[in-house]
Amino acid sequence: KQEVTQIPAALSVPEGENLVLNCSFTDSAIYNLQWFRQDPGKGLTSLLLIQSSQREQTSGRLNASLDKSSGRSTLYIAASQPGDSATYLCAVRQDSGTYKYIFGTGTRLKVLA
Amino acid sequence: DGGITQSPKYLFRKEGQNVTLSCEQNLNHDAMYWYRQDPGQGLRLIYYSQIVNDFQKGDIAEGYSVSREKKESFPLTVTSAQKNPTAFYLCASSTLRAGTVIADQPQHFGDGTRLSIL
Numbered sequence: 433k434q435e436v437t438q439i440p441a442a443l444s445v446p447e448g449e450n451l452v453l454n455c456s457f458t459d460s461a462i463y464n465l466q467w468f469r470q471d472p473g474k475g476l477t478s479l480l481l482i483q484s485s486q487r488e489q490t491s492g493r494l495n496a497s498l499d500k501s502s503g504r505s506t507l508y509i510a511a512s513q514p515g516d517s518a519t520y521l522c523a524v525r526q527d528s529g530t531y532k533y534i535f536g537t538g539t540r541l542k543v544l545a
Numbered sequence: 546d547g548g549i550t551q552s553p554k555y556l557f558r559k560e561g562q563n564v565t566l567s568c569e570q571n572l573n574h575d576a577m578y579w580y581r582q583d584p585g586q587g588l589r590l591i592y593y594s595q596i597v598n599d600f601q602k603g604d605i606a607e608g609y610s611v612s613r614e615k616k617e618s619f620p621l622t623v624t625s626a627q628k629n630p631t632a633f634y635l636c637a638s639s640t641l642r643a644g645t646v647i648a649d650q651p652q653h654f655g656d657g658t659r660l661s662i663l
């Protein structure tokens with residue numbers, strides 16, 4: 433059974449720092465992986481989607497990498513800003529036969545001004 | 546503006562009552578999902594639907610029911626059999642195509658419904 437883990441559960445950094453969020457999954461046979469952002473009391477916003485054949489995706493100050501063989505993905509945030517404060521979640525889709533996603537528990541990020 | 550609308554934003558359930566959460570999307574997405582989020586936990590899948598008139602149970606379907614009579618709508622009923630319904634409920638949708646490209650597109654989420662017991 434696929435399990436998705438995100439460590440640390442919470443992180444505080446000063447403004448301007450570059451940071452890395454981690455996502456691990458136990459079954460490497462995934463179809464794709466998504467990173468999401470969630471603000472308090474709100475839904476999720478998709479940040480980046482990496483197909484299983486890709487190694488990384490970039491959007492602005494965000495870069496997500498995927499290493500299927502080791503069961504790991506990282507989300508790199510460059511030059512962090514207070515507006516980046518939110519909970520970041522990763523989710524994996526197991527195979528092409530189903531639309532089902534399995535989510536990690538998230539990392540709560542606080543960027544201090 | 547295209548998106549997903551969940552209503553109501555807050556909902557209170559009395560003992561023994563069934564309540565229905567609404568989810569409507571105008572993104573022309575094929576797949577729709579219902580998730581439950583509890584404090585300190587990730588999202589857990591309740592039900593999902595890949596096409597109209599078809600849906601599958603997720604990991605925690607007991608005490609819940611859904612229907613998919615229209616592509617745009619995927620209502621969730623929390624029945625009296627669900628003994629611990631207090632949670633934040635999120636609806637999402639996605640599609641498999643971007644033009645002629647067949648590949649996953651990102652899931653879009655609504656703003657959620659917070660359900661509490663009276």
